[in-house]
Amino acid sequence: MDVVWLKKDVRLHDHAPLSLIAAGGNCRPCLILYLYEPDQLSEATVHGSHVAFVNEGLVDLDLRLSGRGGSIADDDIDLYRHHQFRCITVCHAGAAFTFREIHRQRPIHQILCHMETSHLKSFARDKAVRRWCRANNVPIKEFNQTGVTRCLSNRDDFSANFNRFLDRPMPESPSSDQLRQMRRRLIDVGGAEGIQLHGLCRSPMNPTDMQEISAQNRHDRANRQRGGESKALDMFQSFLSHRGANYSSGISSPNTSWTTGSRLSPYLTWGHMSLRHVIVHTKRRQEELRSAKKVSSSPIPWLRSLASFQSRMHWRSHFMQKLESQPSLEKEDLCLAFSKLRRQPHDFCQEHYDAWCQGLTGFPFVDACMRCLIDCGWLNFRMRAMLVSFATYNLWLDWKKISCHLARVFLDYEPGIHYPQLQMQAGTTGINAMRVYNVTKQGKDQDPSGIFIRRYIPELRNVPDEYIHEPYNMPSSMQKKYLVTIGNGDDKVARLGFSNLKQTLSGVYEETDGNNFLYYPSPIVDEKLTAKLAKDKLSTVRKQESTKVEADQVFLKHGSRRSRGEDRDGVKPKALSSAIKRVRVDRGQTSLLSSWKFSPHEQQNSSERNEKTVDNGVLDKKPTAMSQASFRTESSQAAMTEPREWSCKLCTYLNEKPLALVCSMCGSVRQ
Numbered sequence: 001m002d003v004v005w006l007k008k009d010v011r012l013h014d015h016a017p018l019s020l021i022a023a024g025g026n027c028r029p030c031l032i033l034y035l036y037e038p039d040q041l042s043e044a045t046v047h048g049s050h051v052a053f054v055n056e057g058l059v060d061l062d063l064r065l066s067g068r069g070g071s072i073a074d075d076d077i078d079l080y081r082h083h084q085f086r087c088i089t090v091c092h093a094g095a096a097f098t099f100r101e102i103h104r105q106r107p108i109h110q111i112l113c114h115m116e117t118s119h120l121k122s123f124a125r126d127k128a129v130r131r132w133c134r135a136n137n138v139p140i141k142e143f144n145q146t147g148v149t150r151c152l153s154n155r156d157d158f159s160a161n162f163n164r165f166l167d168r169p170m171p172e173s174p175s176s177d178q179l180r181q182m183r184r185r186l187i188d189v190g191g192a193e194g195i196q197l198h199g200l201c202r203s204p205m206n207p208t209d210m211q212e213i214s215a216q217n218r219h220d221r222a223n224r225q226r227g228g229e230s231k232a233l234d235m236f237q238s239f240l241s242h243r244g245a246n247y248s249s250g251i252s253s254p255n256t257s258w259t260t261g262s263r264l265s266p267y268l269t270w271g272h273m274s275l276r277h278v279i280v281h282t283k284r285r286q287e288e289l290r291s292a293k294k295v296s297s298s299p300i301p302w303l304r305s306l307a308s309f310q311s312r313m314h315w316r317s318h319f320m321q322k323l324e325s326q327p328s329l330e331k332e333d334l335c336l337a338f339s340k341l342r343r344q345p346h347d348f349c350q351e352h353y354d355a356w357c358q359g360l361t362g363f364p365f366v367d368a369c370m371r372c373l374i375d376c377g378w379l380n381f382r383m384r385a386m387l388v389s390f391a392t393y394n395l396w397l398d399w400k401k402i403s404c405h406l407a408r409v410f411l412d413y414e415p416g417i418h419y420p421q422l423q424m425q426a427g428t429t430g431i432n433a434m435r436v437y438n439v440t441k442q443g444k445d446q447d448p449s450g451i452f453i454r455r456y457i458p459e460l461r462n463v464p465d466e467y468i469h470e471p472y473n474m475p476s477s478m479q480k481k482y483l484v485t486i487g488n489g490d491d492k493v494a495r496l497g498f499s500n501l502k503q504t505l506s507g508v509y510e511e512t513d514g515n516n517f518l519y520y521p522s523p524i525v526d527e528k529l530t531a532k533l534a535k536d537k538l539s540t541v542r543k544q545e546s547t548k549v550e551a552d553q554v555f556l557k558h559g560s561r562r563s564r565g566e567d568r569d570g571v572k573p574k575a576l577s578s579a580i581k582r583v584r585v586d587r588g589q590t591s592l593l594s595s596w597k598f599s600p601h602e603q604q605n606s607s608e609r610n611e612k613t614v615d616n617g618v619l620d621k622k623p624t625a626m627s628q629a630s631f632r633t634e635s636s637q638a639a640m641t642e643p644r645e646w647s648c649k650l651c652t653y654l655n656e657k658p659l660a661l662v663c664s665m666c667g668s669v670r671q
């Protein structure tokens with residue numbers, strides 16, 4: 001029997017494992033398996049909204065596989081809840097455990113799935129499954145769906161590998177005839193004659209029944225996007241046909257980005273849509289517009305917008321590659337020189353953290369952004385960056401302390417983007433410019449008349465425009481007139497106690513005498529002062545020689561190799577100038593040399609070559625050809641002595657036979 005193991009790839013299009021099974025030349029029985037894995041669900045980053053979104057994807061795919069596909073109405077909650085799975089076998093059980101159970105009852109011929117770049121627990125789970133497969137002689141074939149390269153030894157190769165991934169034809173979606181044939185080969189699970197599996201779910205499991213998720217995180221978000229491949233395709237279609245025209249000009253403001261942004265992120269995260277599908281179809285649309293441009297000049301904003309959108313799609317894999325190459329960055333600073341910052345005994349303030357998490361900091365724009373996330377699970381890039389900047393600079397909170405809360409409120413939580421972005425915004429990568437947002441100015445720029453603020457902070461609804469960004473400046477006579485109380489140092493809220501704040505997100509408070517009043521807190525910190533203090537602390541570390549040495553190594557391992565235009569790390573190259581200048585003046589390049597492990601003779605030669613490179617004014621800290629060759633020889637020697645898996649350069653399949661000379665997936669010669 002063949003098993004297709006669905007993970008973050010619940011869709012029919014661009015799905016190599018499903019296409020292979022449906023094409024089914026071998027006519028073996030098959031099983032399409034999805035698991036609610038207790039060990040993965042117990043991660044502190046999991047939220048009920050994630051599970052509910054995945055469930056919608058499962059229902060949609062099951063309907064498609066059973067030939068009854070089509071868009072489901074958003075409010076058809078009953079269908080999502082009570083759908084009976086026909087084609088997908090869903091179990092609430094661990095992965096290795098379930099494969100063992102299946103194999104015991106009916107031998108597995110092969111497992112087909114997609115590669116995953118995710119948090120450390122999923123990495124551990126994948127290793128356990130691979131170990132089980134090896135021990136039981138069950139081949140597991142992992143297909144690439146993100147363009148990320150496993151075991152990438154040199155960051156310079158990332159782009160070429162990624163382009164090769166994009167150039168490969170997408171697998172054909174199964175035809176209705178193939179699906180019909182496949183349905184006949186699906187094995188019976190749970191029936192009198194079929195195999196019996198622990199934790200079998202006939203219908204989607206309600207997140208509120210998942211004991212692994214902590215009780216306060218099991219609920220759903222009322223206004224989140226609906227999941228499923230059909231919804232994803234509709235969303236993408238509306239972006240390419242009309243919403244995307246003003247993408248470039250509209251994505252910075254939270255008022256416009258909801259419409260002009262693609263809002264594909266949750267679909268890409270949970271695999272209801274593939275990255276390659278988006279890139280390929282956007283390219284087609286760009287070609288169409290370019291042809292139209294020959295007859296009229298109108299498509300210019302469209303072309304600019306789609307070029308910018310395409311580059312973000314590439315950033316996605318660029319960032320995910322960082323986590324793939326260094327899984328520890330989920331837990332550790334990318335540049336270890338920053339590891340003592342924000343981790344001194346009195347750095348963490350619980351009250352600040354609680355106020356930030358609940359949108360009660362007294363900074364209206366910050367609070368509106370957080371409450372928007374709590375309400376619908378989505379926010380545009382700039383506002384996410386601003387929330388992190390406020391937490392890590394103004395409130396001096398450690399990025400590790402805020403990461404789980406953000407992961408839970410992001411419906412599109414993708415570890416490969418999340419951790420590198422968090423660290424970049426918190427200033428702990430060593431290779432990115434320090435970015436401290438002035439949150440009041442951001443509010444005035446992006447939401448001048450306070451539309452977004454009023455939407456999410458009902459207590460400020462009546463406040464006039466001139467005070468909407470700084471309500472604490474309102475004289476008390478005006479507060480009375482507009483029926484709102486703005487906190488002062490002696491806060492009523494403080495008297496009510498922080499636990500009460502949780503129940504008062506609507507802004508309505510009840511006093512002991514029974515009177516209701518609208519209340520909004522005063523700012524919990526002095527914005528300018530805290531920003532200055534934070535910048536000073538960070539600059540001190542940045543200026544140290546040892547930090548520069550470490551930062552060089554981070555750049556070599558993870559930095560974008562782009563030299564023109566906007567950098568993929570989200571900053572203009574100018575912002576990287578300190579790192580680049582450093583490369584120019586660091587004539588000895590001792591830091592780099594140590595990482596390339598030269599012999600003394602090579603070291604001397606290479607220093608000479610590097611000096612020449614500096615004189616030639618080459619910007620990037622690229623290792624010389626010889627150093628690379630030396631490094632490669634060393635790594636391949638290491639690979640020979642220490643058996644390990646290797647990734648095919650052509651198809652990216654992860655080969656398990658360490659000494660194999662050809663790829664067992666595509667048959668190409670190992671490079």
Ligand SMILES: Cc1cc2nc3c(=O)[nH]c(=O)nc-3n(C[C@H](O)[C@H](O)[C@H](O)COP(=O)(O)OP(=O)(O)OC[C@H]3O[C@@H](n4cnc5c(N)ncnc54)[C@H](O)[C@@H]3O)c2cc1C
Binds near residue numbers: 262266317382417422
């Ligand atoms: C602190 C922080 C954490 C973030 N965490 C996540 C996360 O967990 N998951 C996530 O998908 N995005 C994350 N982002 C990136 C970005 O904010 C979202 O991808 C974007 O807001 C999603 O909206 P969209 O689909 O309309 O994006 P669009 O602007 O339409 O972009 C299209 C796609 O490109 C990718 N993309 C866009 N911007 C970036 C970026 N800066 N880096 C990498 N990929 C990008 C996303 O897959 C996105 O769906 C984070 C940003 C920050 C600052």
